[in-house]
Amino acid sequence: xxxxxxxxxxxxxxxxxxxxxxxxxxxxxxxxxxxxxxxxxxxxxxxxxxxxxxxxxxxxxxxxxxxxxxxxxxxxxxxxxxxxxxxxxxxxxxxxxxxxxxxxxxxxxxxxxxxxxxxxxxxxxxxxxxxxxxxxxxxxxxxxxxxxxxxxxxxxxxxxxxxxxxxxxxxxxxxxxxxxxxxxxxxxxxxxxxxxxxxxxxxxxxxxxxxxxxxxxxxxxxxxxxxxxxxxxxxxxxxxxxxxxxxxxxxxxxxxxxxxxxxxxxxxxxxxxxxxxxxxxxxxxxxxxxxxxxxxxxxxxxxxxxxxxxxxxxxxxxxxxxxxxxxxxxxxxxxxxxxxxxxxxxxxxxxxxxxxxxxxxxxxxxxxxxxxxxxxxxxxxxxxxxxxxxxxxxxxxxxxxxxxxxxxxxxxxxxxxxxxxxxxxxxxxxxxxx
Amino acid sequence: xxxxxxxxxxxxxxxxxxxxxxxxxxxxxxxxxxxxxxxxxxxxxxxxxxxxxxxxxxxxxxxxxxxxxxxxxxxxxxxxxxxxxxxxxxxxxxxxxxxxxxxxxxxxxxxxxxxxxxxxxxxxxxxxxxxxxxxxxxxxxxxxxxxxxxxxxxxxxxxxxxxxxxxxxxxxxxxxxxxxxxxxxxxxxxxxxxxxxxxxxxxxxxxxxxxxxxxxxxxxxxxxxxxxxxxxxxxxxxxxxxxxxxxxxxxxxxxxxxxxxxxxxxxxxxxxxxxxxxxxxxxxxxxxxxxxxxxxxxxxxxxxxxxxxxxxxxxxxxxxxxxxxxxxxxxxxxxxxxxxxxxxxxxxxxxxxxxxx
Numbered sequence: 001x002x003x004x005x006x007x008x009x010x011x012x013x014x015x016x017x018x019x020x021x022x023x024x025x026x027x028x029x030x031x032x033x034x035x036x037x038x039x040x041x042x043x044x045x046x047x048x049x050x051x052x053x054x055x056x057x058x059x060x061x062x063x064x065x066x067x068x069x070x071x072x073x074x075x076x077x078x079x080x081x082x083x084x085x086x087x088x089x090x091x092x093x094x095x096x097x098x099x100x101x102x103x104x105x106x107x108x109x110x111x112x113x114x115x116x117x118x119x120x121x122x123x124x125x126x127x128x129x130x131x132x133x134x135x136x137x138x139x140x141x142x143x144x145x146x147x148x149x150x151x152x153x154x155x156x157x158x159x160x161x162x163x164x165x166x167x168x169x170x171x172x173x174x175x176x177x178x179x180x181x182x183x184x185x186x187x188x189x190x191x192x193x194x195x196x197x198x199x200x201x202x203x204x205x206x207x208x209x210x211x212x213x214x215x216x217x218x219x220x221x222x223x224x225x226x227x228x229x230x231x232x233x234x235x236x237x238x239x240x241x242x243x244x245x246x247x248x249x250x251x252x253x254x255x256x257x258x259x260x261x262x263x264x265x266x267x268x269x270x271x272x273x274x275x276x277x278x279x280x281x282x283x284x285x286x287x288x289x290x291x292x293x294x295x296x297x298x299x300x301x302x303x304x305x306x307x308x309x310x311x312x313x314x315x316x317x318x319x320x321x322x323x324x325x326x327x328x329x330x331x332x333x334x335x336x337x338x339x340x341x342x343x344x345x346x347x348x349x350x351x352x353x354x355x356x357x358x359x360x361x362x363x364x365x366x367x368x369x370x371x372x373x374x375x376x377x378x379x380x381x382x383x384x385x386x387x388x389x390x391x392x393x394x395x396x397x398x399x400x401x402x403x404x405x406x407x408x409x410x411x412x413x414x415x416x417x418x419x420x421x422x423x424x425x426x427x428x429x430x431x432x433x434x
Numbered sequence: 435x436x437x438x439x440x441x442x443x444x445x446x447x448x449x450x451x452x453x454x455x456x457x458x459x460x461x462x463x464x465x466x467x468x469x470x471x472x473x474x475x476x477x478x479x480x481x482x483x484x485x486x487x488x489x490x491x492x493x494x495x496x497x498x499x500x501x502x503x504x505x506x507x508x509x510x511x512x513x514x515x516x517x518x519x520x521x522x523x524x525x526x527x528x529x530x531x532x533x534x535x536x537x538x539x540x541x542x543x544x545x546x547x548x549x550x551x552x553x554x555x556x557x558x559x560x561x562x563x564x565x566x567x568x569x570x571x572x573x574x575x576x577x578x579x580x581x582x583x584x585x586x587x588x589x590x591x592x593x594x595x596x597x598x599x600x601x602x603x604x605x606x607x608x609x610x611x612x613x614x615x616x617x618x619x620x621x622x623x624x625x626x627x628x629x630x631x632x633x634x635x636x637x638x639x640x641x642x643x644x645x646x647x648x649x650x651x652x653x654x655x656x657x658x659x660x661x662x663x664x665x666x667x668x669x670x671x672x673x674x675x676x677x678x679x680x681x682x683x684x685x686x687x688x689x690x691x692x693x694x695x696x697x698x699x700x701x702x703x704x705x706x707x708x709x710x711x712x713x714x715x716x717x718x719x720x721x722x723x724x725x726x727x728x729x730x731x732x733x734x735x736x737x738x739x740x741x742x743x744x745x746x747x748x749x750x751x752x753x754x755x756x757x758x759x760x761x762x763x764x765x766x767x768x769x770x771x772x773x774x775x776x777x778x779x780x781x782x783x784x785x786x787x788x789x790x791x
Contacts, residue, residue, distance in 0.1 A: 140561065148606050150606075150608070198556075198557065198560070201557035201558075201589075202557065202558070202589075202608075202609060202612070207608055207612060209557075209588070209589055209590050341680075341681070341682075341699075342562070342563075342680075342699045342701060342746065344562050344563030344564070344566070344699060344746045344747055344748060345562075345563050346563070347563040347564075347565060347566025347569065347748050347751065348560070348563050348565060348566075367776070367779050367780035367782075367783045367784070368780060370776040370779065370780065371751055371752075371774075371776045371777050371780045372566075372751070373776075374774045374776040374777070375566075375569050375570055375573045375751065375774075376569075377573075382776075382779070
């Protein structure tokens with residue numbers, strides 16, 4: 001790894017870092033969470049350019065997307081860890097304060113794997129000047145914030161033109177991402193598939209309808225799916241710069257193999273061989289509680305925790321839970337500010353596919369979810385909380401799909417289940433529905 | 435050059451046209467034939483009569499010619515026992531395309547009793563879950579033992595005239611402009627309405643079926659199915675623009691509709707007012723939220739069988755009485771369908787949360 005110039009921080013930024021340490025330590029001691037947000041916020045007030053001072057000149061990669069950024073960042077941090085110390089905002093605090101908190105811990109020349117919120121990516125990347133940026137996908141999320149998907153793609157595209165030394169690792173199966181990555185000086189195109197095409201029907205460049213077939217997508221203006229140099233080609237298989245390699249990282253689902261392929265392609269830009277990167281990614285276990293098993297309810301049922309906060313995420317989780325024999329499923333659904341206040345999007349999720357397993361519904365908007373399932377002809381029961389639902393489930397092992405705040409609250413209330421001796425692989429054998 | 439060409443251009447002949455309704459993954463055949471893969475825009479559920487051979491050419495009937503658009507008119511002839519169905523009147527636009535179009539959803543043979551629900555441009559007007567309105571209407575017919583079919587009309591395709599109910603949803607500015615452009619070019623909805631079809635248009639769709647609406651800094655012409663106009667603001671030009679309206683909404687519907695409190699979610703920048711002296715009446719009076727954003731405190735507009743409103747939710751999911759009103763406009767009286775109990779629980783919870791009666 002390159003040795004950056006010795007970092008000379010301004011007095012102001014040194015003070016800001018001291019404030020960050022004190023505030024986050026105080027916040028942790030008071031039991032108000034990990035303290036990243038409050039510490040970083042105060043530090044940025046003391047020294048608005050602290051992010052640039054402390055982030056520039058080190059080997060840095062930024063990860064942004066609607067879905068999968070936390071997991072991919074974690075995988076990337078593992079891969080970069082084969083070269084030396086890595087700093088990462090592993091807690092999921094993905095706005096400037098969280099990024100600053102991650103970078104503020106010494107050594108200040110450590111590599112950094114940074115998860116960045118979609119709307120904040122330009123601000124963070126302009127300050128930090130990353131060497132690599134990973135763009136995974138763009139889909140609808142939090143309707144009430146009017147996050148127009150094309151607007152995100154447009155600000156990413158503008159950003160690329162401003163970062164001449166930056167490589168973008170981008171998903172060719174997402175037309176919005178492809179268009180956004182088109183302006184960057186160097187691209188590494190990766191194919192991870194796109195389960196959810198409903199938010200990418202119109203060409204981001206010319207606003208005409210996109211055409212699709214089994215080999216790709218294209219628009220009449222000439223925008224088309226680029227030829228990928230890395231592609232997920234099977235349940236445990238990646239096409240990697242002209243050769244096929246076996247890959248099994250332990251996290252379930254094709255979506256996570258795609259995340260791993262993106263992370264490995266980014267790590268390659270820092271000189272990490274793909275075999276080393278993939279080896280470092282295995283046995284991640286869980287990511288902020290995702291895919292983790294917890295003990296739930298009075299009967300201590302084993303529940304696998306899955307996060308789905310928008311239609312694209314739900315479709316991914318459905319593919320994942322449908323790849324194993326049907327188990328009971330708890331759906332925990334809230335609509336707080338962090339979830340998006342408007343729960344209408346559940347009507348775009350093909351819940352019809354949940355039929356055939358016991359479904360138990362809970363959460364602050366359980367009635368909305370229940371109506372959706374009723375119209376999807378999915379028999380289900382409604383429970384006051386996830387614990388009661390778990391106790392009512394007919395089987396001792398179950399899946400929980402929760403959205404953002406429901407997931408977060410459930411993780412706080414439960415304890416992790418003891419790890420089972422080498423669980424059976426969650427991925428289907430080759431030749432499945434690929 | 436435009437997205438919406440009335441005649442298919444050489445490179446868009448049917449045999450070459452990619453099937454945009456199918457997602458890339460999983461490949462065809464990965465799911466049972468009657469089960470739509472995730473992400474598919476075609477929401478057609480298995481039909482009980484699918485096993486029967488399709489008739490070709492399809493026997494379709496023209497919608498009854500109803501002289502005046504009134505809300506509570508006698509139901510269409512097929513709802514009357516022994517009612518006579520008029521001869522099919524070929525639509526000139528469809529006839530022009532007829533030869534080249536094969537296996538299209540709207541050309542699929544349907545029995546006369548199947549209620550056809552058109553979901554207009556879901557990829558443009560489907561940002562806020564309003565496609566759920568089609569699911570609700572379809573299920574409420576099936577639960578009564580009646581056949582229903584959702585015809586999903588992708589943008590760029592001609593809108594069929596022979597459907598019973600047309601649904602338009604919400605969307606962002608650019609897709610809304612595209613949708614209006616396409617719908618104006620092929621005035622199928624206008625002709626269907628003249629023939630007695632029902633329209634439910636939500637948010638951006640509501641603005642589009644009015645006389646004019648703003649998008650991308652310009653005023654666009656609408657379909658003029660109802661006499662309303664939408665602007666960013668009706669205040670004097672020097673006044674500050676009102677903020678975007680985002681939040682829960684409850685309205686007390688016009689008494690003539692015979693509906694209970696209507697619940698939903700609104701998310702729009704435009705303000706909508708009825709033009710002087712137009713037919714119809716506001717959909718309801720706002721109890722919570724903003725709605726049309728006019729001093730009278732109303733939401734939506736109803737003219738005959740055309741209903742426009744700002745309510746997402748989807749509005750029919752939270753308000754089954756409104757769904758049944760639309761179905762009654764098509765069928766005349768329908769067997770009462772209580773619930774489902776899940777909806778009663780939802781309405782109780784929402785009424786309590788919004789603190790309306």
